[in-house]
Amino acid sequence: MFKGNHILRTVVASLVFLCCSLSILRGQSTDALGSYSPYSLYGVGKLSYQGTAYNTMMGGIGIGMRDNGVINYLNPAAITARDTLAFMLDFGVNQQNLYNRDNVTKSAYNIFNMQNVAFTFPIYRKSAFIVGIAPFSDIGYKFLSTETDTGVEAGIGDVKYQKYGTGSIYQLFFGASVMFFDRISIGAQGIYYFGSINKHNDILFNSSSMYNTVSTGWEYKVHSFSGKFGLQYIQPIRKYDSELVIGGTYRIGNDMRGDMVRYAFSGQDTVMYDRSSGAGFDIADEFGVGVSYRSGGKWAVGADFVQQNWHKSQFPDNGMWPNFSSSTARYYKAGFEITPNMYDIRYYMKRVTYRAGAYFEQSYVRLNGHQVNAFGITFGASFPIYRGHNAVSFAIDIGQRGSLRHNMVRERYINFILNINLHDVWFVKYRYE
Numbered sequence: 216m217f218k219g220n221h222i223l224r225t226v227v228a229s230l231v232f233l234c235c236s237l238s239i240l241r242g243q244s245t246d247a248l249g250s251y252s253p254y255s256l257y258g259v260g261k262l263s264y265q266g267t268a269y270n271t272m273m274g275g276i277g278i279g280m281r282d283n284g285v286i287n288y289l290n291p292a293a294i295t296a297r298d299t300l301a302f303m304l305d306f307g308v309n310q311q312n313l314y315n316r317d318n319v320t321k322s323a324y325n326i327f328n329m330q331n332v333a334f335t336f337p338i339y340r341k342s343a344f345i346v347g348i349a350p351f352s353d354i355g356y357k358f359l360s361t362e363t364d365t366g367v368e369a370g371i372g373d374v375k376y377q378k379y380g381t382g383s384i385y386q387l388f389f390g391a392s393v394m395f396f397d398r399i400s401i402g403a404q405g406i407y408y409f410g411s412i413n414k415h416n417d418i419l420f421n422s423s424s425m426y427n428t429v430s431t432g433w434e435y436k437v438h439s440f441s442g443k444f445g446l447q448y449i450q451p452i453r454k455y456d457s458e459l460v461i462g463g464t465y466r467i468g469n470d471m472r473g474d475m476v477r478y479a480f481s482g483q484d485t486v487m488y489d490r491s492s493g494a495g496f497d498i499a500d501e502f503g504v505g506v507s508y509r510s511g512g513k514w515a516v517g518a519d520f521v522q523q524n525w526h527k528s529q530f531p532d533n534g535m536w537p538n539f540s541s542s543t544a545r546y547y548k549a550g551f552e553i554t555p556n557m558y559d560i561r562y563y564m565k566r567v568t569y570r571a572g573a574y575f576e577q578s579y580v581r582l583n584g585h586q587v588n589a590f591g592i593t594f595g596a597s598f599p600i601y602r603g604h605n606a607v608s609f610a611i612d613i614g615q616r617g618s619l620r621h622n623m624v625r626e627r628y629i630n631f632i633l634n635i636n637l638h639d640v641w642f643v644k645y646r647y648e
Contacts, residue, residue: 273550274572278505291402427482
């Protein structure tokens with residue numbers, strides 16, 4: 216008997232889950248912070264780390280990685296690494312803990328958000344399809360300063376300047392991949408970007424009724440289509456029951472268009488309200504290369520390099536930040552995994568897969584001629600449940616962005632990611648004796 220009803224329920228549940236996640240993300244884009252970072256003030260905000268807990272645990276690598284037990288959407292070509300009739304669903308959430316400091320003040324912030332939703336299934340023989348959703352960038356900052364000029368204080372009283380921003384851009388992706396000659400996998404993804412961004416600047420007159428609060432800012436609703444292509448070459452080394460994988464990816468750069476509102480209010484009076492269409496952001500193109508070496512089902516090691524060409528990107532509010540310029544972003548990542556004995560029936564912890572990695576990032580944000588860098592270490596484990604490749608994964612990312620030099624902000628963070636990976640086999644015919 217075929218498991219037709221079970222398959223239908225699984226697919227329907229996955230689609231409903233994805234749609235619900237999409238609805239939640241739309242609400243979060245204006246009602247909650249997807250992240251909190253002073254560096255999200257500029258451009259499209261702070262770029263989100265891509266991938267699932269599987270990728271995060273190993274420093275964010277994935278371009279050259281192949282694993283038939285997990286979903287790896289960092290390279291569209293990687294989804295052919297699967298059991299022929301396998302269906303996989305991956306859902307993750309993250310919890311961010313951020314500690315910021317400059318030469319004067321300190322602050323802390325905690326955020327809970329969704330990491331990703333993705334599911335993949337076979338199409339025909341050595342081909343597969345994937346669909347999912349994940350954050351692309353987040354804006355979240357709050358600054359409050361007090362006027363210190365004694366002349367202003369004597370004439371007007373207590374005056375405060377407030378800047379805050381919220382919003383996120385998400386990416387809905389769908390793609391397919393096919394294997395040729397058991398050595399070459401080629402894949403492509405279509406990407407739909409969407410979201411809203413809000414940036415506000417206020418002047419608050421707290422002790423004088425003669426002056427109205429002045430509010431200025433921008434509101435963007437953006438959307439755009441793009442694409443990403445991937446390639447992997449697999450070289451088996453049968454003598455050692457291992458394989459070497461070399462991968463590459465390219466994402467098309469494009470203009471993210473939408474509606475922009477530029478406004479200014481004085482109390483209840485409208486000073487300016489300008490709505491325009493077509494104003495948006497430039498999304499940089501991206502290319503990446505990666506390599507990995509896997510020894511049977513025991514261990515694997517890999518490294519990635521990614522470059523994003525933001526140096527020519529333009530943003531509508533660039534004129535407001537004379538100290539900011541966009542730059543070429545580069546990411547260097549490395550990681551490994553080890554499974555003591557995935558078939559051990561006596562000791563559960565030997566079936567657990569342990570992973571760790573490190574990364575160094577040169578971000579696209581350049582302030583006063585100095586590029587904002589980040590570095591961190593990652594580690595975690597995947598705990599098998601029930602049977603097959605079903606697992607619960609837990610990742611930890613500890614790092615720092617920026618420094619106290621050059622009048623910057625030092626941002627230290629500890630991020631936790633929890634992923635649930637479900638794996639099932641379709642069209643299994645059971646025989647009863």
